[in-house]
Structure formats: C-alpha cells, structure tokens
Amino acid sequence: MAQVELNNVNKSFAQVDVIRNVNLEINKGEFVVFVGPSGCGKSTLLRLIAGLETLTSGEIVIADRPVMDLPPSERGIAMVFQSYALYPHMSVFHNMAFSLSLNKVSKAEIKERVENAARILQMEHLLDRRPAALSGGQRQRVAIGRAIVRNPEVFLFDEPLSNLDAALRHDTRVEIAKLHKQLGATTIYVTHDQVEAMTLADKIVVLKDGEVMQVGAPMELFNQPDNEFVASFLGSPKMNFFDGALTDVAADAATAGFSGEGVDVSGVRLVSKSKSAGATAKLGIRPQHLRLDPNGMLKGEITLVERLGTETVVELMSPNGTKFRFASPESPDMQAGDTVSFSFDAAQAHLF
Amino acid sequence: MKNRAPCYIINTLVLTWDRIVSMRTIKPVIASNGLAIFLTIAILLPVIAITAYIATAPLDDALARLGLSLREQYAWTLSEFDTVQRFSKIGFAIRSVIIAVGISFLYFSISNWLNMGLARVRAPQSLGRQSTIIEAIQPWIFVGPALVLLLLFLLVPAFSTLSISFQEASGEWSTRNYAFLWDPDALGYLQFRLAMRNSLMWLILVPTVCISLGLLIAVLADSVKWGIVAKTFIFVPLAISFVGAAVIWRNIFAGGGIQAQETINGLTPSYQIGLLKALLGHGAEYNEPLYNLKFWGNFFLMWILVWVQTGFAMVIFSAALRGVPSDTIEAATIDGANPYQMFFRIKLPQIYSTVLVVWTTLVILVLKVFDIPYALSANDDDKLLLATMMENARNNWSIGGDNVDNLFAAIAVMLMLTVVPNMIFNAWRIRREQKEMGH
Numbered sequence: 001m002a003q004v005e006l007n008n009v010n011k012s013f014a015q016v017d018v019i020r021n022v023n024l025e026i027n028k029g030e031f032v033v034f035v036g037p038s039g040c041g042k043s044t045l046l047r048l049i050a051g052l053e054t055l056t057s058g059e060i061v062i063a064d065r066p067v068m069d070l071p072p073s074e075r076g077i078a079m080v081f082q083s084y085a086l087y088p089h090m091s092v093f094h095n096m097a098f099s100l101s102l103n104k105v106s107k108a109e110i111k112e113r114v115e116n117a118a119r120i121l122q123m124e125h126l127l128d129r130r131p132a133a134l135s136g137g138q139r140q141r142v143a144i145g146r147a148i149v150r151n152p153e154v155f156l157f158d159e160p161l162s163n164l165d166a167a168l169r170h171d172t173r174v175e176i177a178k179l180h181k182q183l184g185a186t187t188i189y190v191t192h193d194q195v196e197a198m199t200l201a202d203k204i205v206v207l208k209d210g211e212v213m214q215v216g217a218p219m220e221l222f223n224q225p226d227n228e229f230v231a232s233f234l235g236s237p238k239m240n241f242f243d244g245a246l247t248d249v250a251a252d253a254a255t256a257g258f259s260g261e262g263v264d265v266s267g268v269r270l271v272s273k274s275k276s277a278g279a280t281a282k283l284g285i286r287p288q289h290l291r292l293d294p295n296g297m298l299k300g301e302i303t304l305v306e307r308l309g310t311e312t313v314v315e316l317m318s319p320n321g322t323k324f325r326f327a328s329p330e331s332p333d334m335q336a337g338d339t340v341s342f343s344f345d346a347a348q349a350h351l352f
Numbered sequence: 353m354k355n356r357a358p359c360y361i362i363n364t365l366v367l368t369w370d371r372i373v374s375m376r377t378i379k380p381v382i383a384s385n386g387l388a389i390f391l392t393i394a395i396l397l398p399v400i401a402i403t404a405y406i407a408t409a410p411l412d413d414a415l416a417r418l419g420l421s422l423r424e425q426y427a428w429t430l431s432e433f434d435t436v437q438r439f440s441k442i443g444f445a446i447r448s449v450i451i452a453v454g455i456s457f458l459y460f461s462i463s464n465w466l467n468m469g470l471a472r473v474r475a476p477q478s479l480g481r482q483s484t485i486i487e488a489i490q491p492w493i494f495v496g497p498a499l500v501l502l503l504l505f506l507l508v509p510a511f512s513t514l515s516i517s518f519q520e521a522s523g524e525w526s527t528r529n530y531a532f533l534w535d536p537d538a539l540g541y542l543q544f545r546l547a548m549r550n551s552l553m554w555l556i557l558v559p560t561v562c563i564s565l566g567l568l569i570a571v572l573a574d575s576v577k578w579g580i581v582a583k584t585f586i587f588v589p590l591a592i593s594f595v596g597a598a599v600i601w602r603n604i605f606a607g608g609g610i611q612a613q614e615t616i617n618g619l620t621p622s623y624q625i626g627l628l629k630a631l632l633g634h635g636a637e638y639n640e641p642l643y644n645l646k647f648w649g650n651f652f653l654m655w656i657l658v659w660v661q662t663g664f665a666m667v668i669f670s671a672a673l674r675g676v677p678s679d680t681i682e683a684a685t686i687d688g689a690n691p692y693q694m695f696f697r698i699k700l701p702q703i704y705s706t707v708l709v710v711w712t713t714l715v716i717l718v719l720k721v722f723d724i725p726y727a728l729s730a731n732d733d734d735k736l737l738l739a740t741m742m743e744n745a746r747n748n749w750s751i752g753g754d755n756v757d758n759l760f761a762a763i764a765v766m767l768m769l770t771v772v773p774n775m776i777f778n779a780w781r782i783r784r785e786q787k788e789m790g791h
Contacts, residue, residue, distance in 0.1 A: 090701075
C-alpha cells in the first residue's frame with residue numbers, strides 16, 4: 001500500500017512548467033531518492049509534497065489522506081533543509097522541541113522525546129548549545145533530530161549533505177542510511193549527487209526538466225536504463241556513446257544489432273523499441289565494461305590517462321573522432337598517443 | 353643536503369633581527385612624521401584661511417555696490433544702509449562656503465602628500481616600510497578632524513558641565529545644586545519633579561509605541577499589495593521637522609468651535625479649526641487645545657513625536673524582517689507555527705538586535721526633544737521636560753541667585769543620567785552577545 005502517492009502532479013511558475021505530469025507511488029518504509037541535474041524540478045517536487053509550494057493541478061496523497069488543502073504542519077511530514085534552517089536564537093533543545101511545544105505537548109513528554117532523538121543521534125551533550133556554536137556536521141544532526149522528534153509519516157530531505165565537506169559527507173551518508181534502517185520511516189531524499197542516490201536509495205526517481213525519466217531500484221536503473229539520459233546520468237565515469245545504425249532488430253524488438261565506429265555486434269538490448277533496422281542509433285557501453293583486447297573491434301587513440309589509485313580512467317578518441325573513456329581497476333601500462341583496441345560483452349551494452 | 357640546516361637557522365635569525373630592528377626604528381619615524389604633518393597643518397591651514405578671507409574681502413564691497421545699483425534701478429524702499437548690509441553678508445556667506453570647502457580639500461591633499469613624501473624620504477630603500485609608515489598615519493588623517501570636533505564640542509562641554517554642576521557661582525566645590533533640585537521645600541522642586549516625571553514618560557512611551565507600531569506596520573504592510581503605498585505614507589512624516597509636525601498637529605488638537613473666534617493667548621484673531629474637537633461636536637465653549645489638558649496633554653504631545661518617528665522604526669524593521677532567512681520561516685511553517693507564533697517566536701527574536709538599536713536611537717532622540725512643546729507653547733509646569741526646564745530655569749528662576757548657571761548644569765547632568773540605564777543595558781547586551789559567540 002502506498003504511503004505517498006502523486007497523481008498527475010503539475011506545477012508552473014507563471015508561464016514556466018517546472019513539474020510536468022508526475023505520477024509516483026512510494027511504499028511505507030521505502031527510501032526514495034529524487035535525483036537529477038540542477039533545475040530539473042526535484043526540489044520543487046519535494047516542496048510540493050511538503051506543502052511549501054501549491055500545486056497547479058494534480059493530487060498528493062500521504063497515508064491515504066489527500067493533503068492538497070492541508071497546511072505543511074498537518075501533512076504528517078518533517079523536512080531537513082539544505083541550509084539546516086535551525087532557529088539561531090534557540091538552543092538545540094528548543095530547536096528540537098519547537099514543533100512539540102506548538103502542539104501543546106506536555107513538558108515531560110517533550111523532554112523525553114527530545115532526549116530520545118538526541119540519544120539516537122548521539123548528541124545529548126549538545127542540547128544546551130546554540131546553533132552558532134555547532135560545527136556543520138553537528139548542525140546537520142540537529143536538523144535531523146528536529147525531524148525525528150516530530151515522528152512523521154514521511155521524512156523529507158532537501159540536499160542535506162551539500163553543505164558538508166567530502167569526508168563528513170561520506171560519514172553522514174552512512175549515518176542517514178543506518179538511521180533509516182533503525183527508524184524504518186518512509187523517506188524522500190533529494191540530491192544531485194548520483195553516489196548518494198545509488199548508495200542510499202531503495203528506489204531512485206530520475207528527473208529531467210520536470211519530468212520523471214525513470215523510476216526503479218538503483219541497480220535496475222544502472223543496468224537497464226530506460227533512456228539515454230538515465231544511462232548517461234548514472235555511473236561514473238559516464239557511459240560512452242557511439243553513433244551508428246541498427247542492423248537486425250529481433251522480432252520482439254528486445255534486441256538488435258549495431259554497426260558503426262568499426263563495431264559490428266548483434267544481440268544488444270534495444271531501448272528505443274520503436275526504431276527499425278537501418279535507423280540511426282547510439283550504442284551505449286560503460287567505461288568499466290570495455291575489455292582490452294588486441295583483436296577488439298573498437299579502436300581508439302589515448303589522449304589522457306588518469307590514475308586515481310583505485311581506478312585508472314583513460315580518455316580516448318576513436319578514428320571517427322568520438323571521445324570515449326575506458327576505466328579499469330588495474331593500472332594498465334598505457335600512455336597518451338598509444339592506440340589500443342577493445343572488445344565488450346554485447347549483454348552489457350545498450351542501444352538508444 | 354646536511355649542511356643546509358645551519359644555513360636555515362642563520363637565515364631565520366637574520367630575518368628576525370631585521371624585523372626587530374625595523375620595528376624598533378619604525379615607531380619613532382611614524383611618530384615624528386605624524387607630528388610633522390600635524391604641525392604643518394596646524395600652522396599652514398589657519399594662515400591660508402585668513403589670507404583667503406582677506407584676499408576675497410573685495411567681493412563683499414562688489415556685491416554691496418551691486419545691491420545699491422539694483423536698489424536705485426528698482427526703487428527699493430529698503431534703506432541704503434540695510435541694502436549694503438544684506439548684500440555684503442551674502443558675499444561673506446558665499447566666500448565662507450567656498451573657503452571652507454577649499455580648506456577641507458587642502459587639508460586632505462596636503463596631509464596626504466606630506467605623508468607619502470615624508471615616508472619616501474625616511475625609508476627610501478624599502479617600499480614595504482614606506483607603506484607601513486603611510487598606513488599607520490593615514491587613518492588618523494581621516495579620523496583626526498572628526499576627533500577634534502568631538503572633543504571640542506562634545507566631550508569638553510560634557511565634562512565642564514559636570515564640574516560646573518558641582519560648583520558654587522564662586523567656583524567653590526559643593527553639592528548644593530543637586531540638593532536644591534531634590535529639596536521638596538525649594539521653589540523649583542515642583543517643576544523639577546514634573547519635568548523628571550514627564551521626561552521618564554516620554555523616554556518609556558515614545559520608543560515603545562514607535563517600535564510597536566513600526567513592527568506592526570512592517571509586518572502587515574508586507575502581506576498586502578498596497579503595502580508599499582501605506583509604508584510611503586507612514587514614512588513621509590520623517591521628512592518633516594518637529595516644529596512643522598507640531599504645527600500640523602496643532603490644527604488637529606486645537607480648540608473646538610465651528611465658527612471663527614478670538615484667539616486665546618495671542619493678539620491676532622485666529623480660527624479654531626481643531627479637527628478632533630470638531631468631530632466630537634465641541635463648540636466654542638471648549639476652546640482649550642487637547643495638548644493643554646492637565647496631565648493628559650502630555651500624551652498628545654508625545655503622539656506628535658510618535659507620528660514623526662514611526663516611519664523610521666518601520667523602515668528599519670521592514671529591512672531587518674527581509675533579512676530573516678526564509679528557510680527558518682519555512683521550517684517553522686512545517687513545525688506548525690501560526691502567524692502569531694511565527695512573528696513572536698521566530699521573526700522577532702531574529703531581529704532583536706535591530707529592535708534594540710532602534711530603541712536606543714529613539715531614546716537619545718527623545719532626550720533632545722524640546723521643540724514640540726515649545727512650538728505649541730505647551731511648556732507650562734505640567735508639560736515640562738528636562739530639556740525645556742533648563743531653559744525655563746535659566747529665564748525665570750531667580751531663586752538660584754548667582755548660582756543659576758550651576759543649577760542649569762545640574763539639570764543637564766540629571767538629563768544625562770536618565771539615559772544611563774539604557775547605556776548599561778546596551779553594554780550588558782553587547783557583552784552577552786560576544787560571550788555567546790565565544791569571544
């Protein structure tokens with residue numbers, strides 16, 4: 001049963017449509033990540049669910065209640081903001097207790113719930129401090145604590161890690177994942193960072209220009225992207241694309257052959273089902289899925305070798321002038337200027 | 353590689369020594385350069401100013417002649433002597449302005465030029481030392497004139513007032529002036545007590561009402577479309593002088609009477625157009641202006657100042673409220689704050705320091721107010737403020753005898769004392785804020 005349901009949600013600011021016909025179901029306890037490039041409408045979508053923006057048309061249902069006419073405080077949500085949005089004039093305790101005290105919860109219960117949340121986040125010693133006296137990571141915890149105290153149906157996170165430095169971002173990411181396991185609360189998380197999306201999500205929603213491009217489990221999106229955008233957005237380094245033509249399309253349009261850039265393969269997963277043989281197409285193959293092979297069909301001249309320690313990324317140029325990358329966990333002996341050949345497994349490639 | 357270490361140590365030692373020497377020698381250089389600049393300015397500028405006045409004196413005569421010829425041409429009834437006087441005064445005013453502005457320019461250009469030049473002479477080898485010297489003196493060149501003016505016209509008078517207030521006319525030290533002010537049997541006691549009462553009422557009420565109204569309007573105006581127009585109307589009175597505002601409100605608070613009638617205290621006939629009283633339907637028989645009422649009249653006088661100053665508070669609060677981070681407001685919306693809780697628990701605490709700054713500004717302004725009661729001739733005993741009482745004491749009290757100036761000073765000191773609680777509170781607040789920030 002869906003905990004959050006979006007039906008034909010539309011939002012436009014003046015003449016600009018920022019959210020177009022979004023339909024989405026989020027199950028109880030699920031961790032859903034909205035991901036997409038900046039300006040794709042992911043934050044707006046989150047704010048629509050929170051009630052900070054009003055819908056142009058459509059329906060939002062949280063825990064079986066249509067919430068379009070409810071104020072944010074009655075929607076059963078709690079939100080963690082990108083800038084934390086702590087109240088600078090209140091101590092950590094009062095920051096966390098604010099929503100409860102507005103709801104006339106008894107002092108003893110407030111104390112108990114705040115202390116409980118503080119214990120979960122291991123910040124009991126910070127309760128008397130003001131936000132100005134906290135570090136970025138500690139403020140982040142307070143912001144999360146403020147959400148936990150409300151005991152909401154749905155947690156909303158708006159790019160909560162983007163203000164932290166790289167090391168802290170990793171730690172906090174792990175903690176958020178643990179916290180989700182511990183609390184089991186339905187969570188919607190907005191980020192532009194695909195690593196966060198891949199590691200945290202039960203379900204990723206990829207957005208582009210206000211439209212949902214694909215919804216699915218992280219590895220499903222990674223292995224079976226529905227379109228070129230999703231294929232290139234997820235994965236680092238980005239997927240390589242080669243121009244060419246479709247050759248033999250299978251009867252059920254599930255697979256097809258491809259010819260171009262000196263490559264001739266068959267039995268590749270066909271994403272654009274409507275295309276027929278002879279149509280121009282793009283072959284997508286991830287840099288990690290290329291194999292060094294002296295007899296390989298794909299040839300390229302090395303332009304740059306980046307050795308990252310855990311991985312070596314090689315930038316190449318095909319004879320036709322297409323740039324592509326090769327990534328290997330080993331550190332192959334290669335130099336700029338060399339020409340190398342690759343082969344790949346047709347099952348790991350995609351045709352768009 | 354091995355014998356590098358001693359090199360480093362020696363190098364560091366040499367550099368440190370160099371720095372010590374340069375610090376030791378640069379301070380006297382700065383001091384002597386500063387003194388040289390000060391002396392040059394102190395001698396040169398007055399000489400230039402006096403020379404400029406003498407050199408431009410013929411301008412007055414030229415203008416006087418122009419005035420006489422104009423008088424002849426247009427057959428003015430003004431006497432010849434008055435014409436000459438007026439036109440030569442205009443000439444004097446014009447050249448005073450030009451000379452004053454010129455001297456200010458000269459002050460900055462000469463002192464800056466000297467500063468640069470002297471530094472170049474004293475440290476010809478090192479650009480770094482030159483700039484150290486220049487930068488040490490430059491701020492004083494800019495702040496200097498303001499400091500001198502402050503000292504001359506604020507600090508010196510304040511301290512001399514304090515010392516005069518503790519003296520007899522003969523110069524003997526005594527506390528008799530204060531004893532007199534606080535002596536219930538003394539003739540001026542009633543006036544002093546009323547002035548204290550009124551001043552404190554003004555000090556508490558005017559800033560409080562201004563701030564409350566200012567906040568209210570700033571918040572409400574932001575939520576309606578015509579808010580900008582409303583804010584403009586409330587801001588405009590700020591551009592009106594206190595006397596002007598007093599005159600405007602006199603017409604509203606004035607005595608009643610639909611028909612024209614003789615004035616109460618003047619020689620010229622005037623029309624009583626008191627708007628409020630007319631609205632109440634009061635006829636000519638109630639011709640006492642509202643601000644003349646016993647005790648309650650004070651509040652009508654205060655209202656005039658509130659009317660002028662609310663715009664100031666409103667504009668500052670309006671800007672401060674815009675500065676409240678919108679995400680804290682959104683967070684509070686999600687937490688379930690209603691508009692009142694949003695204002696009192698989220699917005700107001702975040703602009704608290706602005707409120708205190710406005711409050712301090714208003715308190716100081718209220719202390720200076722004397723013109724509103726004066727313009728309305730509402731300076732009888734019941735409407736006295738400490739500021740107006742000083743003038744009263746000077747003009748009317750014969751009780752102090754020769755001591756009148758000293759008594760006058762004692763009242764001024766009492767006036768200063770009424771701000772002390774405010775100052776203490778501000779100092780306490782600043783210290784607490786610094787403590788919270790961990791300084």
